[in-house]
Amino acid sequence: MPGNEEALKRFMIELSTGYANLADHVLPSESILLMMKERGVTTAIDVVPTGIYTEEFNRGAGKAFRKKLNIPADAFVVVMWAGLLLKRTWNLWHMLLPNFLRKSLMLIF
DSSP, X not given: OOSOHHHHHHHHHHHHHHHHHHSSEEOOOHHHHHHHHHTXXXXXXXXXXXSOOXXXXXXXXXXXXXXXXXXXXXXXXXXXXXXXXXHHHHHHHHHHHHHHHXXXXXXXX
């Protein structure tokens, strides 16, 4: 993106924080809650759980999983769960995929 990226980033943070503070109530995911508070959102906030409990994945057998599927240990693995917003999610992947491909020589989906 051309221009002053830092200034644009500050503008977007101030804009989104301002809009959140204009609302009566905001409903972020748990991962966004702390960031909103750090940025100064003072509106009532209630977390909407995403339904994905990441701590469950910390106990996985990643090495065994990779071995079973013949995935190299140094491969960057992308996991996608589309859920109910399939069209929106695919549009996001369509935008992000070129960046993944540019940055990784070994990418497994």
